[in-house]
Amino acid sequence: MAATEIRVWDPFIRIAHWLIAAGVLLNWFTDEPLWLHTWVGYLIAGLVIARVLWGFTGPEHARFVSFLRGPRSVFDYLAGLVRFSSRRYVGHSPAGGAMIVALLFMIAVTAGTGMANLAADRGEGPLSGIIAKVERPPRVPSQRRPPLLIKEVHETMANITLFLVVLHVGGVVLASLAHRENLVLAMVTGRKRAE
Numbered sequence: 001m002a003a004t005e006i007r008v009w010d011p012f013i014r015i016a017h018w019l020i021a022a023g024v025l026l027n028w029f030t031d032e033p034l035w036l037h038t039w040v041g042y043l044i045a046g047l048v049i050a051r052v053l054w055g056f057t058g059p060e061h062a063r064f065v066s067f068l069r070g071p072r073s074v075f076d077y078l079a080g081l082v083r084f085s086s087r088r089y090v091g092h093s094p095a096g097g098a099m100i101v102a103l104l105f106m107i108a109v110t111a112g113t114g115m116a117n118l119a120a121d122r123g124e125g126p127l128s129g130i131i132a133k134v135e136r137p138p139r140v141p142s143q144r145r146p147p148l149l150i151k152e153v154h155e156t157m158a159n160i161t162l163f164l165v166v167l168h169v170g171g172v173v174l175a176s177l178a179h180r181e182n183l184v185l186a187m188v189t190g191r192k193r194a195e
């Protein structure tokens with residue numbers, strides 16, 4: 001007899017998840033043309049804001065209160081996961097919940113530093129009224145201009161975000177194997193095996 005499936009992830013969670021993932025990867029691999037990088041960054045920032053709001057107002061499994069746990073729960077879950085003995089969760093596991101918060105935070109910081117860089121470098125974007133454009137000496141053809149510090153911070157945040165993405169994918173693969181459940185497919189269909 002086939003196991004009963006239940007709906008866990010609502011359409012907004014699934015669509016936002018895949019759009020944010022695609023946008024982060026697109027922007028990490030391409031910074032030109034700048035207009036595309038910028039507008040994808042705005043889309044990602046808007047989706048992160050919407051996801052945070054949905055974390056307080058959305059359905060049960062989308063709400064932060066349903067999956068945020070303390071550090072001990074996260075470490076206990078991870079310790080069990082590597083031994084394939086951790087408890088299965090219908091919604092997010094403690095480690096999954098912690099990763100959601102970490103990714104949302106780092107993506108928001110990356111988007112914010114990107115907007116700050118755009119304002120400082122070109123005097124454009126939503127932060128241009130707050131952050132003054134940095135006047136730099138004219139470019140000498142034989143010399144390369146040093147990058148702005150905010151650009152270096154933005155790139156560092158993007159690299160940390162990508163590292164978290166790699167950890168997230170690794171965790172999804174490990175949890176899928178440990179619990180004999182295709183978590184990637186569940187984020188596409190919204191359905192998981194009932195307990």
